[in-house]
Amino acid sequence: MAETARPRRIIDLTLLLAEELPAAWAKHMPYQQKTFNYFANVDSQASPLKSATGPYQTRWLLIDEHTGTHVDAPAHFIPEPDTGLPHAADVGSVTVEQIPLDQLMGPAVVVDIPEDLPGAGPGISPMITADFLTAWETENGAIEPNDVVLFRTNWDKHYVAGPNGFAYCHDPLVTRKGPGWPAPDEEAIRLLMDRGVRCVGTDGASMGSSHDGAGVHHLGLAARVAYIEALGNLKELPVRGAMFCFAPLKVARGTGAPGRAFAWL
Numbered sequence: 001m002a003e004t005a006r007p008r009r010i011i012d013l014t015l016l017l018a019e020e021l022p023a024a025w026a027k028h029m030p031y032q033q034k035t036f037n038y039f040a041n042v043d044s045q046a047s048p049l050k051s052a053t054g055p056y057q058t059r060w061l062l063i064d065e066h067t068g069t070h071v072d073a074p075a076h077f078i079p080e081p082d083t084g085l086p087h088a089a090d091v092g093s094v095t096v097e098q099i100p101l102d103q104l105m106g107p108a109v110v111v112d113i114p115e116d117l118p119g120a121g122p123g124i125s126p127m128i129t130a131d132f133l134t135a136w137e138t139e140n141g142a143i144e145p146n147d148v149v150l151f152r153t154n155w156d157k158h159y160v161a162g163p164n165g166f167a168y169c170h171d172p173l174v175t176r177k178g179p180g181w182p183a184p185d186e187e188a189i190r191l192l193m194d195r196g197v198r199c200v201g202t203d204g205a206s207m208g209s210s211h212d213g214a215g216v217h218h219l220g221l222a223a224r225v226a227y228i229e230a231l232g233n234l235k236e237l238p239v240r241g242a243m244f245c246f247a248p249l250k251v252a253r254g255t256g257a258p259g260r261a262f263a264w265l
Helices: 130-140 163-167 170-175 186-194 214-222
Strands: 010-012 032-037 058-062 070-072 105-112 148-152 199-202 226-229 243-248 256-264
Touching: 070 243, 130 186, 163 170, 186 214, 199 243, 214 226
Parallel strands: 105 148, 148 199, 199 226
Antiparallel strands: 010 256, 032 058, 070 226, 070 256, 105 243, 243 256
């Protein structure tokens, strides 16, 4: 019985966290991983290692909540209601540890986004529109309530070490030398919400565009839609037939949290 219940194949959809990779949002603090205690003292001009607390190795991490593959909580873009700020609402008090785990799993519906999607430019994301999604449904079937919709843009091909990795997030956001990742516009998110979708993921650096990312965050997060950003390896999934799961760190008062994304067939 246990043998028949076991998934046939597990697919890791999580980006690797490493200092040499573009793991952090380009305008935030960089991801860092440093040795706190090593097995023995080692002299080094670049990074001396100390063994002050015992014969073992452990490290500390400097990490933004929105590093690597992560989920956005409503508090990321929605202020608390008593602030008087624009977009303030009761949902602004919902932080990542309050997101139900069952909202972050379900049947995966993988929407392929063509690389020649129109509208790309330096610092500008090409937009995934409601009309695009409606046409996709005509060919692939209707999106159902509680489907987990995943945008497969193949943007994770830019998630590499060295100067080529600047194309992932730095060039679209900071220097504006390169195009942004494909991203849904507000009407596309509204269509998914109308379909009953409560979790949307992307292998782009953000659900929002590189040139105007706030609108889709205000819209979806205000309705408690979970956004899972910076996925990887979506090319391994079929359009339908996989089950998706994201398990975030349980961070008190977190506006988001990294975690492990995977699917099984």
